[in-house]
Amino acid sequence: MKHANISIFVPHIGCPHRCSFCDQRTISGTQHAPSADDVRAVCEKALGEAKSPENTEIAFFGGSFTAIPRGYMTELLETAHEFTGEGKFKGIRISTRPDRIDREVLDILKKYGVTAIELGAQSMCDDVLEANERGHTAEDVFNASKLIREYGFELGLQMMTGLYKSNLMKDMFTAHLIVGLHPDTVRIYPVVVLKGTRLGELYEKGVYEMPSFDEMTALCAKLIVLFEEKGVRVIKCGLHASEFVEKDMIGGYYHPAFRELCENAIYKDLIWDSLFEMADMKYPQNYGEEELSKKVEKIHGEHIVAVDPSCISKAVGQRRSNIRHFSEQGIDIKIIGDENVAEYKVELRR
Numbered sequence: 001m002k003h004a005n006i007s008i009f010v011p012h013i014g015c016p017h018r019c020s021f022c023d024q025r026t027i028s029g030t031q032h033a034p035s036a037d038d039v040r041a042v043c044e045k046a047l048g049e050a051k052s053p054e055n056t057e058i059a060f061f062g063g064s065f066t067a068i069p070r071g072y073m074t075e076l077l078e079t080a081h082e083f084t085g086e087g088k089f090k091g092i093r094i095s096t097r098p099d100r101i102d103r104e105v106l107d108i109l110k111k112y113g114v115t116a117i118e119l120g121a122q123s124m125c126d127d128v129l130e131a132n133e134r135g136h137t138a139e140d141v142f143n144a145s146k147l148i149r150e151y152g153f154e155l156g157l158q159m160m161t162g163l164y165k166s167n168l169m170k171d172m173f174t175a176h177l178i179v180g181l182h183p184d185t186v187r188i189y190p191v192v193v194l195k196g197t198r199l200g201e202l203y204e205k206g207v208y209e210m211p212s213f214d215e216m217t218a219l220c221a222k223l224i225v226l227f228e229e230k231g232v233r234v235i236k237c238g239l240h241a242s243e244f245v246e247k248d249m250i251g252g253y254y255h256p257a258f259r260e261l262c263e264n265a266i267y268k269d270l271i272w273d274s275l276f277e278m279a280d281m282k283y284p285q286n287y288g289e290e291e292l293s294k295k296v297e298k299i300h301g302e303h304i305v306a307v308d309p310s311c312i313s314k315a316v317g318q319r320r321s322n323i324r325h326f327s328e329q330g331i332d333i334k335i336i337g338d339e340n341v342a343e344y345k346v347e348l349r350r
């Protein structure tokens, strides 16, 4: 049964930081801070409707859960804790800043039945963290992750790609360091530039250089494969579709189905790789004209590509984009499902 979350947003009212991408208006303005009674009402309703509460966590999202006033935090946890255990929800999930984790906080989280902690790492490059005014360092991410694992919580790390002063190489470097911290899960957020943020100002001044949308999709496709191959579950790639983002976005990499675009790109590359392999084409070999045309001829024509049955639509692409892409190159691809083929693998069946 699939994992589910009962999401409760806890805004960090009065946050002293000014992260470049964060829209402070949503923190101080319209967002409602839930009371313990609100949490109880949400949990009661969700428990009544849950098909499989044993696979569901109560999730306090907002990014700074352990930085909110301590009394308020424990009040929310105490209430949520009543709804966990035998016949109820699996546990509690929180997300917070890496510099707001220490033994005292972890003892409290343990006491109230928290099962998973997600850290907003964003980048593992100190210059990027500084340029985006995160107020913490990569070392804080290392230390907090180590402590979270030592306490036996599930560890989740969140990274942002395309931040100010970052680039494709630094984002890839961040991903490799994250793999080394052995998180259970990861969320990848390609940056979205919102009006009224520091990033928005830099973007409007024209001093914020960003990779193109296609470059970012290709990077995130590589990150998904890297994490999944290393046993780190990618539970999110791209921001949730929301009216707020669509209204206030002035730049960056928002698409309502961003992950799907990345997965289509993964399968497109896998199919190309297997076609080249089948034709025994090696890079950077310099083939003679005759030999090359024989190899290209082998690639042209019809091919049956087997994928994990749950990945057929990823391989076909949104609105058949991958099928059309190959067809434009004179290659007729037919995708079939085969449960012996692993996720993010393809097999050619001629």
Ligand code: SF4
Residues within 6 Å of the ligand: 012, 015, 016, 017, 018, 019, 022, 023, 027, 062, 063, 064, 097
């Ligand atoms: S993203 Fe940064 S500025 Fe925004 S609430 Fe979190 S810590 Fe504060």
